[in-house]
Amino acid sequence: MNSPLADRLRPKTLDEVFGQKQLLAPGTVFRRNIEAGRVPNMVFYGPPGVGKTTVARIIAENSGMRLHKLNGTSASTADIRTVIGEIGTLMGHGGILLYLDEIQYLNKKQQQSLLECIEDGSITLIASTTENPYFYVYTALLSRCTVFEFKHLSPEDIKEALARAQAILEQEEGCGISIEPAALDLMATACGGDVRKSVGSLELLAGAAQPEDGVRRITLEMAQQVAQRSSMNYDRDADNHYDTISALQKSIRGSDPDAAIHYLARLMEAGDLLSACRRLLVIAAEDVGLAYPQAIPIVKACVDSALQLGLPEAQLPLADAVVLLATAPKSNSAHNAIIAAREDLRRGRSGQVPRQLQNKHYDGADAKVKGQRYLYPHDYPDHWVAQQYLPDELVGTVYYEFGPNKTEQAAKAYWDRIKGRG
The missing domain is CATH 1.10.8.60 (Helicase, Ruva Protein; domain 3)
Known part of the structure; x- marks a missing residue:
């Protein structure tokens, strides 16, 4: 009676497990393999309290193999060596099954130590993790396992x-x-x-x-x-954090103010003020951008107010920023331009800065053309004059394309008229 009720309630068979029908319903690939006694190397991935450990224990206890249970939060390299040491002994005659909970807490070297044993089948691994295994589990180990995702229960x-x-x-x-x-x-x-x-x-x-x-x-x-606050599954360093931040930006980008406010509320409930502020500044520049350039200073003012106020009042200027961004016209033209320019640089496309743009007023003895010959645009009508600005190797390259929104199209019309005279 001293054990928690959740432990006393823990299912003993797969039929007693709550939810996870996508894995455990009769006839599913997962269920048929387990019932046939074929236990592959597996990684169970999902949020806390959804049955990962329970299912792993049921499989392990009915496998007929020598069972070892380790937890990544406390297991040492010596513990892993002890399990490996039973290979080929009488104790490991029927096979060894290692149930490793919270595998993400094992370091790379510890995970690597299991590779050979899993590869040759001398150890069968069932691991569980609340973190995305593709980020936290060693790639070579993950390639030898099948990942099964456990969902939130309804x-x-x-x-x-x-x-x-x-x-x-x-x-x-x-x-x-x-x-x-x-x-x-x-x-x-x-x-x-x-x-x-x-x-x-x-x-x-x-x-x-x-x-x-x-x-x-x-x-x-x-x-x-x-x-109170019990429905928040949130960790500032875990998947829920990044999922919530991603959902906030994608909802604003998709111009859905209701969804955007929902995800902001999640961040506020978790007390994650800094993440919300930082991401809103990014969104103003990346997703609204030149379609409504005033959004950037407005959001900056909202963020400054939020940081000065602190929670809970900080939610008010941030809510203003979220609704403004979600309902504003969108443009990623500047975002695309800088990404394209940096990709060119990484491919080695750069070249020397044209002489007329260099910050020097003398020429070396080997210069074929003397003089900087820079044309000062403010000395010309409409403050513009035709002149080469890109390096010779990049002349004619276009990085920025005017977006279809009213603001950028107005700028395009202006420069088409001015430059058309040149």
Whole structure:
């Protein structure tokens, strides 16, 4: 009874696992291989509390192989050597299965030490991680494994888990538990798809409810106290951080102010003010750009205000910036121009700065043409005169194309008229 309710609830078979039907439903490739006794090297990837560890344990405990469990947060190189040392011994006669939780915490050398054993089949690996394995797992090790993604659980899946957890509590305590429908809905949604979190909330609420006529009643008000901020699955150094930042920019780029405000709200709830400020400055230049150049100083002013105010008031100028950017006309013409120019430089296309643009006023003895011969545009009508600015090797190269928006088309019309006279 001292173990958490989530552990007491942990499924013993694949049929008891909540959610993950894309992997565990009868007839799926994953399920058929496991039931046939074929356990490949696998990496389970997904958010916390969605069944990765549970499924791995079920497979491992029914594999018939010698099972070793290690956790990347605490496993040492010596621990890995101990597992490898059983290869070829009586203990490892039926095969060795290594279940490695949180593999992303093993360093590259530790992960490399498993390569040969996995390659020749002397060790079967089941690893799990909450981080994107393509970023955090050593490439050579990952190429020898199949990655299976575990999804956030739906509120319906969570309610199923809560119903089973409620039955366990009632049986253990000999006391009924009544949950208001609105409280149940909140518990199923506020956990962010994390079974462990939702069951932990139920255990806490049931313990706090005073029995009345042999029943513990959980109200919406009680659930609200536990559910505060509990739906936030966010880590400033993990995938959820980068996914949220990416979603914010793509929503603004797609001119959807409602989605953009939603992702800003996530950042504000997580207290990640600096990431929001930095990304909004990028968006103003990259995605709105020259279609509405005033967006850049306006967003800068909003960011400065936010940083001076701090949270929670910082959300107000940032919300102004988000809505402004999302509803503004869009242009990435300057973004494309600088990317193209840098790509040319990386390909070796540069050349010497033309003589008339150089910051010197004398010529060497070997100069064929003496004099800088720079034409000062302000001395000419409309402050423009035809003159070579690109290096000889790049003459005629076009990096910037006027965008189709009103602002850039007005500039194009102006320069077409001025330069057309030259």
